Amino acid sequence: GGGGDTATQASQSAAPESSAPAAKGDGTLTLGTLLPQTGSLAYLGPPEFAGVDLALKEINEAGGVLGKPVTKYDTDSGDTTTNIASQSVDKLLAQKADAIIGAASSSVSESVIDKITGAGVVHFSPANTSDKFTTIADKGLYFRTAPPDQLQGRVLGDLVIADGNDTVAIMAMQDSYGTGLGDQVQKTVTDAGGQVVVRVDYDPKAADFSADIAKIKAANPKGIVLIGFEETAKVIGELVKQGMPASKHKWYMVDGNMSNDNFKGMPKGTLDGVKGTYPGAAASDEFREKLLEVNKDLADFTYAPESYDATNLIALAAEAAKSDAGVDIAAKLAEVSKGGEKCTNFKECVDLLKAGKDIDYDGVSGPVEFNDAGDPAVATIGIYQYGPDNTYPVKALEYRTGNIGG
Amino acid sequence: MHAETTANDRKAAATAVFKDMPREPGVPKPDPILVVDNVVRRFGGLTAVDVEHVEIQRGAITALIGPNGAGKTTFFNQLTGFDTADSGSWTFNGRAMNGVPPHKVARNGMVRTFQLTKALSRLTVIENMRLGAQRQKGENFWRALVPAFWTGQEDEITERADDLLRRFKLDAKREDFAGSLSGGQRKLLEMARALMVEPELVMLDEPMAGVNPALTQSLLGHVKDLREQGMTVLFVEHDMDMVRDISDWVIVMAQGTVIAEGPPSTIMSDERVVDAYLGAHHDAPLSDSELQAQLQDAEAELEAEIEEETQK
Amino acid sequence: MDWITILSTTIKSAVGVETVLYALAAIGINIHFGYTGLLNFGQAAFMAVAGYGLAVTVTVMGLPFWVGIIVGLVAAAVLALLLGIPTLHLRADYLAIVTIAGAEIIRLVFRSVAFKDIFGGSDGRRGFGTGFQELNPFPPGDYGFNLGPIPLFFAHWQLWVMLVGWVLIAVCCLIVYLVMKSPWGRVLKAIREDEDAVRSLGKNVFSYKMQSLVLGGVIGCLGGFIYGLAYGSVQPDVFGTETTFYLYTMVILGGAARVFGPVVGSMLFWVLLVLLNGTLSEAVAAGVITFIDANQAGALRYVFVGLGLILLLVFRPQGIFGDKREIAIDAR
Amino acid sequence: MRRAVIAFTAFLGGLVFLLAGPAHAGPADCQGLRGTLTFQGQPVNGAKIAVTTESGQPVEEVTTNAQGAWDVQVEQPGRFKVTLDTATLPQNVEIRGGNNVRTPTVYEGNCSSVLYALQAKGAAGQQQGDSGAGQSTFWAQAAQLTFEGLNLGLIIALAALGLSLIYGTTGLTNFAHGELVTLGAILTYMFNVGFGLHLIPAAVAGVILAGALGYGQDRFFWGQLRKRGTGTIAMMIISIGVAIFLRYIFLIFFSAQTESFAQYTAQPGIEIGPISAAPKNLVAMGIELAVLIVVGIALTRTRTGKAARAVADNPALAASSGINVDGVIRIVWTAGAAIAALAGVMLGLSQNLKYTMGQDILLLIFAGVTLGGLGTAFGALVGSLVVGLFIQVSTLWVPPELKSVGALAVLIIVLLVRPQGILGRRERIG
Amino acid sequence: MTAAEEPVQSKQAVTDRSAHLEGAADAVLRCDELIAGYLPGVNILNGADLYVKQGELIGIIGPNGAGKSTLLKAMFGLVTIRSGTVLLKGEDITNMKAHSLVSRGVGYVPQTNNVFPSLTIEENLEMGAFQVPGKFKERFEFVAELFPALKERRKQRAGSLSGGERQMVAMARALMTEPSVLLLDEPSAGLSPKLQDLVFIQAQQINKAGVTVIMVEQNARRCLQICHRGYVLDQGRNAYSGTGKQLANDPKVIELYLGTLAKA
Numbered sequence A: 001g002g003g004g005d006t007a008t009q010a011s012q013s014a015a016p017e018s019s020a021p022a023a024k025g026d027g028t029l030t031l032g033t034l035l036p037q038t039g040s041l042a043y044l045g046p047p048e049f050a051g052v053d054l055a056l057k058e059i060n061e062a063g064g065v066l067g068k069p070v071t072k073y074d075t076d077s078g079d080t081t082t083n084i085a086s087q088s089v090d091k092l093l094a095q096k097a098d099a100i101i102g103a104a105s106s107s108v109s110e111s112v113i114d115k116i117t118g119a120g121v122v123h124f125s126p127a128n129t130s131d132k133f134t135t136i137a138d139k140g141l142y143f144r145t146a147p148p149d150q151l152q153g154r155v156l157g158d159l160v161i162a163d164g165n166d167t168v169a170i171m172a173m174q175d176s177y178g179t180g181l182g183d184q185v186q187k188t189v190t191d192a193g194g195q196v197v198v199r200v201d202y203d204p205k206a207a208d209f210s211a212d213i214a215k216i217k218a219a220n221p222k223g224i225v226l227i228g229f230e231e232t233a234k235v236i237g238e239l240v241k242q243g244m245p246a247s248k249h250k251w252y253m254v255d256g257n258m259s260n261d262n263f264k265g266m267p268k269g270t271l272d273g274v275k276g277t278y279p280g281a282a283a284s285d286e287f288r289e290k291l292l293e294v295n296k297d298l299a300d301f302t303y304a305p306e307s308y309d310a311t312n313l314i315a316l317a318a319e320a321a322k323s324d325a326g327v328d329i330a331a332k333l334a335e336v337s338k339g340g341e342k343c344t345n346f347k348e349c350v351d352l353l354k355a356g357k358d359i360d361y362d363g364v365s366g367p368v369e370f371n372d373a374g375d376p377a378v379a380t381i382g383i384y385q386y387g388p389d390n391t392y393p394v395k396a397l398e399y400r401t402g403n404i405g406g
Numbered sequence B: 001m002h003a004e005t006t007a008n009d010r011k012a013a014a015t016a017v018f019k020d021m022p023r024e025p026g027v028p029k030p031d032p033i034l035v036v037d038n039v040v041r042r043f044g045g046l047t048a049v050d051v052e053h054v055e056i057q058r059g060a061i062t063a064l065i066g067p068n069g070a071g072k073t074t075f076f077n078q079l080t081g082f083d084t085a086d087s088g089s090w091t092f093n094g095r096a097m098n099g100v101p102p103h104k105v106a107r108n109g110m111v112r113t114f115q116l117t118k119a120l121s122r123l124t125v126i127e128n129m130r131l132g133a134q135r136q137k138g139e140n141f142w143r144a145l146v147p148a149f150w151t152g153q154e155d156e157i158t159e160r161a162d163d164l165l166r167r168f169k170l171d172a173k174r175e176d177f178a179g180s181l182s183g184g185q186r187k188l189l190e191m192a193r194a195l196m197v198e199p200e201l202v203m204l205d206e207p208m209a210g211v212n213p214a215l216t217q218s219l220l221g222h223v224k225d226l227r228e229q230g231m232t233v234l235f236v237e238h239d240m241d242m243v244r245d246i247s248d249w250v251i252v253m254a255q256g257t258v259i260a261e262g263p264p265s266t267i268m269s270d271e272r273v274v275d276a277y278l279g280a281h282h283d284a285p286l287s288d289s290e291l292q293a294q295l296q297d298a299e300a301e302l303e304a305e306i307e308e309e310t311q312k
Numbered sequence C: 001m002d003w004i005t006i007l008s009t010t011i012k013s014a015v016g017v018e019t020v021l022y023a024l025a026a027i028g029i030n031i032h033f034g035y036t037g038l039l040n041f042g043q044a045a046f047m048a049v050a051g052y053g054l055a056v057t058v059t060v061m062g063l064p065f066w067v068g069i070i071v072g073l074v075a076a077a078v079l080a081l082l083l084g085i086p087t088l089h090l091r092a093d094y095l096a097i098v099t100i101a102g103a104e105i106i107r108l109v110f111r112s113v114a115f116k117d118i119f120g121g122s123d124g125r126r127g128f129g130t131g132f133q134e135l136n137p138f139p140p141g142d143y144g145f146n147l148g149p150i151p152l153f154f155a156h157w158q159l160w161v162m163l164v165g166w167v168l169i170a171v172c173c174l175i176v177y178l179v180m181k182s183p184w185g186r187v188l189k190a191i192r193e194d195e196d197a198v199r200s201l202g203k204n205v206f207s208y209k210m211q212s213l214v215l216g217g218v219i220g221c222l223g224g225f226i227y228g229l230a231y232g233s234v235q236p237d238v239f240g241t242e243t244t245f246y247l248y249t250m251v252i253l254g255g256a257a258r259v260f261g262p263v264v265g266s267m268l269f270w271v272l273l274v275l276l277n278g279t280l281s282e283a284v285a286a287g288v289i290t291f292i293d294a295n296q297a298g299a300l301r302y303v304f305v306g307l308g309l310i311l312l313l314v315f316r317p318q319g320i321f322g323d324k325r326e327i328a329i330d331a332r
Numbered sequence D: 001m002r003r004a005v006i007a008f009t010a011f012l013g014g015l016v017f018l019l020a021g022p023a024h025a026g027p028a029d030c031q032g033l034r035g036t037l038t039f040q041g042q043p044v045n046g047a048k049i050a051v052t053t054e055s056g057q058p059v060e061e062v063t064t065n066a067q068g069a070w071d072v073q074v075e076q077p078g079r080f081k082v083t084l085d086t087a088t089l090p091q092n093v094e095i096r097g098g099n100n101v102r103t104p105t106v107y108e109g110n111c112s113s114v115l116y117a118l119q120a121k122g123a124a125g126q127q128q129g130d131s132g133a134g135q136s137t138f139w140a141q142a143a144q145l146t147f148e149g150l151n152l153g154l155i156i157a158l159a160a161l162g163l164s165l166i167y168g169t170t171g172l173t174n175f176a177h178g179e180l181v182t183l184g185a186i187l188t189y190m191f192n193v194g195f196g197l198h199l200i201p202a203a204v205a206g207v208i209l210a211g212a213l214g215y216g217q218d219r220f221f222w223g224q225l226r227k228r229g230t231g232t233i234a235m236m237i238i239s240i241g242v243a244i245f246l247r248y249i250f251l252i253f254f255s256a257q258t259e260s261f262a263q264y265t266a267q268p269g270i271e272i273g274p275i276s277a278a279p280k281n282l283v284a285m286g287i288e289l290a291v292l293i294v295v296g297i298a299l300t301r302t303r304t305g306k307a308a309r310a311v312a313d314n315p316a317l318a319a320s321s322g323i324n325v326d327g328v329i330r331i332v333w334t335a336g337a338a339i340a341a342l343a344g345v346m347l348g349l350s351q352n353l354k355y356t357m358g359q360d361i362l363l364l365i366f367a368g369v370t371l372g373g374l375g376t377a378f379g380a381l382v383g384s385l386v387v388g389l390f391i392q393v394s395t396l397w398v399p400p401e402l403k404s405v406g407a408l409a410v411l412i413i414v415l416l417v418r419p420q421g422i423l424g425r426r427e428r429i430g
Numbered sequence E: 001m002t003a004a005e006e007p008v009q010s011k012q013a014v015t016d017r018s019a020h021l022e023g024a025a026d027a028v029l030r031c032d033e034l035i036a037g038y039l040p041g042v043n044i045l046n047g048a049d050l051y052v053k054q055g056e057l058i059g060i061i062g063p064n065g066a067g068k069s070t071l072l073k074a075m076f077g078l079v080t081i082r083s084g085t086v087l088l089k090g091e092d093i094t095n096m097k098a099h100s101l102v103s104r105g106v107g108y109v110p111q112t113n114n115v116f117p118s119l120t121i122e123e124n125l126e127m128g129a130f131q132v133p134g135k136f137k138e139r140f141e142f143v144a145e146l147f148p149a150l151k152e153r154r155k156q157r158a159g160s161l162s163g164g165e166r167q168m169v170a171m172a173r174a175l176m177t178e179p180s181v182l183l184l185d186e187p188s189a190g191l192s193p194k195l196q197d198l199v200f201i202q203a204q205q206i207n208k209a210g211v212t213v214i215m216v217e218q219n220a221r222r223c224l225q226i227c228h229r230g231y232v233l234d235q236g237r238n239a240y241s242g243t244g245k246q247l248a249n250d251p252k253v254i255e256l257y258l259g260t261l262a263k264a
């Protein structure tokens, strides 16, 4: 049966065809977050919220934007099986948000991008990695600090090959993120001499994955790439059940399912040696501690830096534009991200701006330089490895930095 | 209504036809409306119907009698297409009817009622009646959209329906839901509704079971009228008074086969029929003395039993 | 608590696009279930094929908008035939299950990876509403009025969808009214009561059921169009069984087998839902209600929907317009 | 001799590699192609590898070192062609798949790995005999899927039994049955994770509590409705209301996350012939089968069972025969809810818990019940097994995400041929 | 019913309730001024009175829709009584549940829907002996002797039986227990003449054995022949009452309710 909230279309829905209204700043920068509190990415919500909250704290401590403290509304993005996101956007638009930070899931972002950009509001995702957004029609209002999956796919594919997996299975969730990343991994692996013996694009809503795993089992691959969200726990259960544990086959995971929380209930050693990748440069311990001050229960830090950077960038762009209108912010975002005097936090940057300088914000997640598509041009992917306690350390095995374009 | 003479004509005609007819199963009739050949219906090991040959005379009232479970209702089901016969064929007005779906059978002029009534509960009695009418213009979707097409016909139908309701003593219930009728009233509605179809052959399955005798009597008059109007009636009934009163010809079924045919007066004394079906009170209603005798028998038996019990 | 906003959204929802599209689909259900007794639990599929018919025609095949509408209508009619042929011989309860199954098959195919290139997988299709909005006679802007302090405004494109929708509702109600008081409608109602009896009276039951299924399906599919046009997108999961269940709720709420039942039912449903949603989430935000958080407030209103449906059927089983006598007749 | 040398150097190399490992960490100053050739775990030394640009311009030619590794640095990133000279491989070795050309891409500031999988020449059979191997893997997969089908089918059957009991006795098509399944799982979860009970006693407690709630449901709700003379269709719609009501209550208390029980999650499978199964599945299937058989027999053989069927047929007549109709229905509700709860526990055990878990399989439950013939207990078992098997086994041919489509299509087809279901009986007419 | 057929004032007409009150003094089962109905606001029974003494056989006749079945159902707790009382051996059983009446020794055969269609004949009969399962074997033999057809078909589902066969099952089911009061609603309807005889004889026999019987019949003449006393019910009220003979020979009753067909 249908998703939880299928009938929940609340009243205002955006006409995708209407053009962006003219800027009308009201003097206060209002941010909305559209991040997962529920649904299959809920476990990645806390670090993202924490990133935004931390940045906001620092911004307001530094005097706010345009002389006024920044206001913020938190909303839930749910996941694609519900349309909580669309209601949340309605709510944020009604609250006159100038920029919306979110969503985490690419598919969710895709479902609301028309609505947000149609209202002339900046749509800024800290976590969307689907390459679709590079080319999507966004009226110039869509930005992200997360790198498109070309990069992660390349790194992951190379990792799989470097580990000597000549036969590979790819089990990817079916949405724009999963299939996109899956395609990239597949291409890299194949080009480098590996063979993708089976590719299963699965329905994340499926009740069980026994048939999908049986398909993989029949192909008997050396390496198994798991691309998905929270349902990966179920997939792993099934892999173990059907006799393909991580000790016999090499598993690889990705940003959507690398978690320190989700697999704790599993027997010790289930994930021992499993490798995975996710975007983000090595964050300093100091940054992590600051995050923990905001939320002491954080177990994962995925996309916290990106969220932090996104918030700072929006605030800086508003300062640079001297306007809190979405369209004005968007116009300045690329400018503050590159070409100018380097600075690494809001206070530092805003002082430079006030001094009339051109700035280049370098964030915690990386240098963040926006290209024309609103994507970061350069980014870093970390390669992590699980230990016997089914968690992975904060330090990556290796960080690889690369240009998105190649 | 019809003139007295015509009425007697039909009755007389029927009597004349049957007068010298041989009294054997499957006997050919001069003007059969329905001819049945080798109809067989089995349920698992049980052969419910196995009729070799039967003809129903046009314009007459034929009774179909037989013990419980003889296969009468099943036979009706086969003929009207509600159940598929294992084999066999039958013609109605010379047209082969096997394999024809029920609604087509009805449209061809052969309408049946159900022993276990089928009232259309949440339709009013009058709507039940109106439904029976055939060739209604308003039953086509597109014409239904334009009331002008069908209101005239609807009025005619209603008039006819009201007429029947009055005869069947249901006029007081006209606007009530059919679901609120009593058992006997349902029987009446069932029959009245079938007559709305104006069929050539009406097949009534125990129409009077559960109907008050006084009303039965007046309805029999109506059935006779139907014959006068040229309708053929085939009915199943266990009420021998009724069979005797109105039927021109009687067919007897037992264990799926037709065991005897004949006019009511003689068939009631047919030995096989008495054995299989009628039991003690065959040719006349039980008189008081007979009843008394029966009772005494029973009492004696009972006493014997009691004695036995006590002796134990 | 922001009562102005709550009231404004609530009042607007009484005539808003959700009300319109659910009302249309519910009118279809009413023909099926209310009048003919067909327990069609696959109404969402009719909406889906219409929405997708339009979407795929426009986005994938690149044909104009009106071709999409035709494709959607034809798809709905074909679906009715396909669904009807195997199911209409079945008993009511079997029919219910089979129609759910049929609808789910359609939803699963629409969301499947295998047909992603056509139907867009679980993300669905978007960007096909331009043709419709080009016909919009209202120049861009907001239209409406202030009811005291309460602003009641709709954007031009919303207004256009609503206008078309309400005209469709009016036409459908007229058709239902005309047809159900005619002998044609009588046959349907009789079929609802006992098919065999109707057969014995010479009516082609199968044909009537099929006509009913097609009529209700096509009317229901209009709801699918309105959905697609109002949201500019279609997603498979919107057309799940739950949607059909809500449609039934509306039909029963208004009163089954009543011309305006589904329309009033849909209006009430959305008014209550939006009102509850507004009040609850505002109450949580304003700290009036502390024992649940904002997400739980969203769930809570569905708890109330369920509760409302139960209480309604318990205390007013005939719905708003229904006839108590009719309910009291034991259909068994 | 030579072998020993190779082995030794490999060992040394490995050592060096291990030691050098950390050097790889951090942004390696590397822009080019690299790879390692190994054969049966041993490095392959001296194999020639030629790297050209995509258009064929030679870049560099290298030979693998003692560790089997090779490395080519390039100046310009881009797509390259890498060719392994098969003649330089040891005699008994060949490239798996035969193709010795690779076309990797080098990205700025990054090295890309290139892989040549090597195999013994004789082992070509592995490659050629693919069709034979394919056959046997096909059957292995079919066997595994059959097992999965039975596993799922039995869970569905259990849930279906509960539904069928209640339907069979009260005529209620209970759309809230899925929620009864969820309820069992969530209650058990509460005892298990919330109160820290081991899963087995927690399940017992959960099932008992669910049974009690089933009793309460009938006593205070459905029973009252019956008393008011609520019709079956109305009841069915009411059950939709109950389903929505319960589901969102679960959402509020359980939240929308997927959870698992504290014990037996990701239990490793054991191999039994061609199939591999977790012990928990086997135990669960045993319990399911036992419950199904016991209840099925109870229904046809015991007095209460027969009374339940009598009540189903005609409550008024049952009462006239001296059957305590409400009592019987209450027993059925209790048992039905408890069985549904047990199904929920089993489902949670094999698929994890979610507030929609019951709703998600409700359609399959209905399909099972319908396929078997409404209101017959053994029909529900047979129908559900068919559904379960079809769902899983059909994935041999259809994409897994469409697996329910197959089962539902079968439902429709079977009903076309047998409108009364597999074990159902036709009604008499007239 | 038209106005002309309103209960006629004759010597038997029950206008005052004195006769009833007098007779009912030592009755086993008595109903007083019952008012009952199905739909809200519509009464089907409008103050019906009835009593049966120990060992009596009572017949109830009347036109279709008079409320005869409703009266039986009301006594047996299947229709809610809106006012009035039903007493069984002095105990007030108004609106008591049917199954508890069964345990008090009351048996009932409904007019329609009187078998369990999905149960076999044997199981149907088993249900008849639900409260005394130990007696099943013995009673089954007894019933099987009465209706040999049933014994042959014991494994057949009642739903596939013919109308008359069902009626036999229904009757047999009621005979499975040995009730002290038996309510029969048109037990002979749909049966062949032979079996109709059997039913009437059985009714009498049971009655002779000490069972109190109340019988609703449209086979009115036969019913009045065997019963000790009869009631004519019309429009939910007693129209006439008297001994069977009295009623059977009352010209008014004959004209309005019995008809002359059988005499003809």
Ligand SMILES: Nc1ncnc2c1ncn2[C@@H]1O[C@H](COP(=O)(O)OP(=O)(O)OP(=O)(O)O)[C@@H](O)[C@H]1O
Pocket: B043, B046, B048, B066, B067, B068, B069, B070, B071, B072, B073, B074, B075, B115, D427, D428, D429, E160, E161, E162, E163, E164, E165, E190
């Ligand atoms: N669907 C069925 N399955 C099995 N047996 C059946 C079925 N329908 C009828 N029978 C059997 O076939 C026989 C004939 O039944 P039918 O209803 O035709 O009898 P009938 O002559 O109408 O009897 P009655 O006078 O009692 O109505 C009966 O013994 C009945 O049990």
Ligand SMILES: Nc1ncnc2c1ncn2[C@@H]1O[C@H](COP(=O)(O)OP(=O)(O)OP(=O)(O)O)[C@@H](O)[C@H]1O
Pocket: B179, B180, B181, B182, B183, B184, B185, B210, B212, C329, C330, E038, E039, E044, E062, E063, E064, E065, E066, E067, E068, E069, E070, E071, E111, E218
């Ligand atoms: N379930 C019901 N719902 C509503 N009204 C009913 C119901 N059953 C019977 N009635 C009404 O009650 C009145 C009396 O019905 P009842 O069945 O008692 O009649 P009866 O005397 O037994 O008639 P019959 O001889 O035809 O069986 C009828 O007019 C009928 O319309």
Ligand SMILES: CC(C)C[C@H](N)C(=O)O
Pocket: A041, A044, A104, A105, A106, A107, A127, A128, A129, A130, A177, A255, A256, A257, A303
């Ligand atoms: C939070 C992330 C796992 C989201 C994912 N990168 C996506 O784009 O869908």
Ligand SMILES: [Mg+2]
Pocket: B072, B073, B074, B115, B205, E162, E163, E164
């Ligand atoms: Mg019969």
Ligand SMILES: [Mg+2]
Pocket: B182, B183, B184, E068, E069, E070, E111, E185
């Ligand atoms: Mg009666």
